Amino acid sequence: MRQLMTKWRPYLTVFRLRALQETQYRAAALGGLVTQVFFGLVYIFLYTALYAGSDPQALRDTITYVWIQQMFFRMMFSNDGELTNLIMSGGVAYMLVRPIDQHRFWVCREVGGRLVGAGMRMLPMLLVQLLLPVELRISLPDSPVALLQFVLSVGLGVLCLCELTSIIDAINMKTLDRRGISAILNLTMLTFSGNVIPLTLFPDGLQTLVRYQPFAQALDASIRMYQHAAALPEWALNVGVQIAWILILRAIGRAMWARQLNNMIVQGG
Amino acid sequence: MAFIEAKGLSKVYVRYNAPRTGGISRLWKRERQEIPALTDANFTIDRGELVGLIGPNGAGKSTTVKLLTGILTPTGGTCTVDGRTPWENRREHVRRLGAVFGQRTQLWWDVPIRDSFLLLRDIYGLEEKRWQRRLDGLVDALELEGFLNAPLRQLSLGQRMRAELCGSLLHEPQLLFLDEPTIGLDAVSKLKLRAFLREENERGGTTILLTTHDMEDMLALCSRVMVLGHGRLLYDGALDALLQRYDTVHTLRVTYDGGADVSALTAAAQVTRDGDAFILTYEPATLPTSTLLPMVLYAGRVREMTLKEQNVDELIARMYREMKL
Amino acid sequence: MRYMFHSFRMLMKSAMQYRSSLLMQVIAQVVLTGGELLAVTVLLSRFHVVGHWQAMEIMFFFGVMQSSFALTELFGRGVAAFQGFVGRGEFDSLLLRPRPLLLQVVCSQLDPRRVGSCAVGVAAIVIAASRLEIAWTVGKVLLLAEVVLCSMLLTLGLFMIEATMCFFSVKSIEMVNVLTYGGRSTCQYPVDIFPKPLELLFTYLAPFALCMHWPVAWVLGQPMTALSPGWYFVTPLAGLVFFLLMTRVWYWGVRRYRSTGT
Numbered sequence: 001m002r003q004l005m006t007k008w009r010p011y012l013t014v015f016r017l018r019a020l021q022e023t024q025y026r027a028a029a030l031g032g033l034v035t036q037v038f039f040g041l042v043y044i045f046l047y048t049a050l051y052a053g054s055d056p057q058a059l060r061d062t063i064t065y066v067w068i069q070q071m072f073f074r075m076m077f078s079n080d081g082e083l084t085n086l087i088m089s090g091g092v093a094y095m096l097v098r099p100i101d102q103h104r105f106w107v108c109r110e111v112g113g114r115l116v117g118a119g120m121r122m123l124p125m126l127l128v129q130l131l132l133p134v135e136l137r138i139s140l141p142d143s144p145v146a147l148l149q150f151v152l153s154v155g156l157g158v159l160c161l162c163e164l165t166s167i168i169d170a171i172n173m174k175t176l177d178r179r180g181i182s183a184i185l186n187l188t189m190l191t192f193s194g195n196v197i198p199l200t201l202f203p204d205g206l207q208t209l210v211r212y213q214p215f216a217q218a219l220d221a222s223i224r225m226y227q228h229a230a231a232l233p234e235w236a237l238n239v240g241v242q243i244a245w246i247l248i249l250r251a252i253g254r255a256m257w258a259r260q261l262n263n264m265i266v267q268g269g
Numbered sequence: 270m271a272f273i274e275a276k277g278l279s280k281v282y283v284r285y286n287a288p289r290t291g292g293i294s295r296l297w298k299r300e301r302q303e304i305p306a307l308t309d310a311n312f313t314i315d316r317g318e319l320v321g322l323i324g325p326n327g328a329g330k331s332t333t334v335k336l337l338t339g340i341l342t343p344t345g346g347t348c349t350v351d352g353r354t355p356w357e358n359r360r361e362h363v364r365r366l367g368a369v370f371g372q373r374t375q376l377w378w379d380v381p382i383r384d385s386f387l388l389l390r391d392i393y394g395l396e397e398k399r400w401q402r403r404l405d406g407l408v409d410a411l412e413l414e415g416f417l418n419a420p421l422r423q424l425s426l427g428q429r430m431r432a433e434l435c436g437s438l439l440h441e442p443q444l445l446f447l448d449e450p451t452i453g454l455d456a457v458s459k460l461k462l463r464a465f466l467r468e469e470n471e472r473g474g475t476t477i478l479l480t481t482h483d484m485e486d487m488l489a490l491c492s493r494v495m496v497l498g499h500g501r502l503l504y505d506g507a508l509d510a511l512l513q514r515y516d517t518v519h520t521l522r523v524t525y526d527g528g529a530d531v532s533a534l535t536a537a538a539q540v541t542r543d544g545d546a547f548i549l550t551y552e553p554a555t556l557p558t559s560t561l562l563p564m565v566l567y568a569g570r571v572r573e574m575t576l577k578e579q580n581v582d583e584l585i586a587r588m589y590r591e592m593k594l
Numbered sequence: 595m596r597y598m599f600h601s602f603r604m605l606m607k608s609a610m611q612y613r614s615s616l617l618m619q620v621i622a623q624v625v626l627t628g629g630e631l632l633a634v635t636v637l638l639s640r641f642h643v644v645g646h647w648q649a650m651e652i653m654f655f656f657g658v659m660q661s662s663f664a665l666t667e668l669f670g671r672g673v674a675a676f677q678g679f680v681g682r683g684e685f686d687s688l689l690l691r692p693r694p695l696l697l698q699v700v701c702s703q704l705d706p707r708r709v710g711s712c713a714v715g716v717a718a719i720v721i722a723a724s725r726l727e728i729a730w731t732v733g734k735v736l737l738l739a740e741v742v743l744c745s746m747l748l749t750l751g752l753f754m755i756e757a758t759m760c761f762f763s764v765k766s767i768e769m770v771n772v773l774t775y776g777g778r779s780t781c782q783y784p785v786d787i788f789p790k791p792l793e794l795l796f797t798y799l800a801p802f803a804l805c806m807h808w809p810v811a812w813v814l815g816q817p818m819t820a821l822s823p824g825w826y827f828v829t830p831l832a833g834l835v836f837f838l839l840m841t842r843v844w845y846w847g848v849r850r851y852r853s854t855g856t
Binding site: 006009010012013014017020021024081082085089091093094096097098099100264 | 335338339340359360361363364366367368370372373374375377378379380384387388391392393394
Binding site: 028030031034035038042045046050051052181184187196197201202 | 637
């Protein structure tokens with residue numbers, strides 16, 4: 001146990017420090033809050049126009065979906081310049097003179113930043129809900145159980161996203177040209193995680209595919225639990241899919257990091 | 270057994286470049302190019318030594334450092350540090366060494382530097398008490414008291430470099446690599462930094478390997494230097510001996526009261542005038558200063574006399590020229 | 595004008611130095627904007643109509659918005675990326691040159707990647723136009739050109755709000771993105787599908803409706819207002835007015851910057 005503590009200490013510390021650092025970025029949080037509320041409202045107005053009174057329940061669900069996506073928007077992206085700085089300045093050499101697991105280190109750092117960052121935007125956005133007319137507000141969770149399932153699943157979602165980011169980081173280490181590929185990857189992530197359009201509105205024939213692809217595990221899976229408390233077998237399936245994707249992405253990410261760092265060891269970066 | 274031992278150490282980089290011609294196929298076609306960065310280097314370094322690594326850009330200095338830190342694997346030869354091969358068990362190896370790569374940073378930009386040090390404590394698994402004692406000592410020696418709670422971005426270049434040094438010494442490494450530690454610093458900061466490094470080397474017994482372009486650093490710190498050029502180790506030995514070998518020309522500046530008969534001097538050395546003063550240029554190897562001096566004194570009443578050895582930077586430039594670097 | 599032409603030619607040449615990298619980035623932009631187009635298509639395939647608008651009409655609006663916005667980003671990068679420009683101290687060097695400042699800022703940068711987004715926008719217009727039965731006249735074509743030009747000026751004006759805020763050490767500048775990028779996302783749909791407050795915001799404050807939606811709706815044969823046709827050539831000028839207004843504001847910011855030296 002003691003040994004395990006020592007082994008994990010650097011990773012816990014980096015998690016904690018990054019979380020603390022995130023609390024300093026209040027201006028960015030305020031900017032994010034305003035932007036997310038605005039986009040949330042625009043989407044909701046759009047869906048209200050699209051449904052045109054035809055299916056009130058579906059509209060309610062879509063509104064809730066949009067709000068949760070906007071509340072947790074900060075979870076989607078890294079706003080961490082340190083790794084980019086390190087890659088750009090050639091400081092990656094420092095990574096190689098540290099006796100720790102670099103992949104795990106950066107993933108823990110990401111998780112810390114995103115959890116706190118998302119929290120800082122989510123709580124005020126919940127308060128904003130009270131200012132809105134009822135028909136524009138987020139609905140309550142299906143049941144307390146649904147809420148519990150949702151919270152747990154969001155935690156897994158963050159992990160899933162950070163593993164995804166580590167893959168993107170590995171690609172960036174290789175190409176050094178962040179703009180092109182990153183932009184595409186980010187849009188892919190936004191689209192297939194349901195931020196642009198709720199995944200529930202994708203063509204019905206594609207629903208199974210859409211629902212179990214990796215990006216859906218970020219937040220879509222959690223939102224579905226929020227809106228519909230799953231019975232145990234169904235819940236186990238959904239969480240199982242989340243965990244499976246985390247493990248797969250993690251394996252890919254680790255392999256890519258090892259390869260990248262190894263290339264640097266052979267080629268000098 | 271020596272602390273660091275390198276035998277026939279070599280490194281060849283392979284680069285793939287996009288061809289300059291060939292239309293659309295340039296997008297995927299690549300040309301293979303081999304770049305020898307270090308060729309057959311042999312040297313040993315003992316525990317507690319402070320060695321300078323010099324040479325022009327692209328001579329193989331950073332390659333050598335990267336090989337010794339285990340960041341790179343060589344293409345040939347062997348090397349051991351404290352009995353271990355750096356690149357074979359990298360994690361175990363790096364636990365015992367510190368590194369400062371000049372102009373790059375290991376500390377975090379946006380958080381107080383104390384937090385970065387805290388993180389380093391956990392990365393190296395240091396004990397709380399030992400870490401605190403070491404940190405206090407380093408903060409004191411490097412005059413970092415006022416800045417511990419400031420984020421790195423608010424520090425001046427000199428303060429930043431001292432903080433980097435502090436970060437790389439927290440875990441009391443046996444071996445410290447410094448890559449151009451004084452680059453861009455002002456005169457006072459340079460002096461302080463050098464004093465600290467000497468102290469760390471002498472009292473702490475840390476073996477230090479230093480790359481630099483700054484000859485003042487060399488003179489102040491290193492008794493031993495290794496000169497690299499085109500990936501080859503060209504000189505390895507005492508700094509004094511190196512200086513003597515290339516320090517062949519001295520100049521003597523003399524001003525006389527009243528007239529002076531410099532005809533004898535003109536015959537022995539090259540003489541030019543600079544206002545009132547005569548400037549004698551001579552080679553101590555053929556004309557010892559002890560022979561020249563009586564002649565200077567005999568020529569008239571000396572009011573003022575200064576002897577100048579060659580400027581070190583000029584000297585190194587000459588050395589590079591003669592070694593055809 | 596010659597200065598502008600020469601600057602852009604120089605910038606184009608320097609961008610062409612990295613042809614393969616540029617090509618990749620243009621492709622990236624095509625994918626990005628194509629993705630947004632796909633998203634709109636997904637929605638329309640489910641709902642078919644938005645308010646009284648048919649799918650292809652929505653597509654037409656999307657195309658006009660995307661292409662004019664992309665063109666603004668293409669030529670107006672100097673303004674859009676002004677924050678970094680001031681941050682790096684490059685703006686000061688412009689103050690030393692004997693040319694109109696705003697012109698210099700616009701001429702300082704080009705963003706050729708946006709050709710990709712613009713192409714997708716134009717493709718959307720062409721596809722939509724071919725499916726819709728529009729009685730094209732010379733006047734309508736000219737009006738469309740005017741719409742694009744004025745929308746570009748309006749968007750540039752919106753970017754200038756951000757550029758002005760750079761002079762005052764305001765945090766959370768990205769909030770202005772609500773008007774620029776938020777404006778793009780919102781106004782790629784005709785404003786009359788939104789509730790009144792939002793419609794008013796984008797009609798009179800950031801007048802995308804006047805610049806784009808009203809005249810385009812008339813071209814599509816579905817006028818949003820009861821104006822007589824001649825007026826649709828007048829309302830886009832709101833973009834020009836907005837731009838001129840923001841120019842005044844920006845120069846006021848410059849004066850302040852020079853006297854206080856932030």
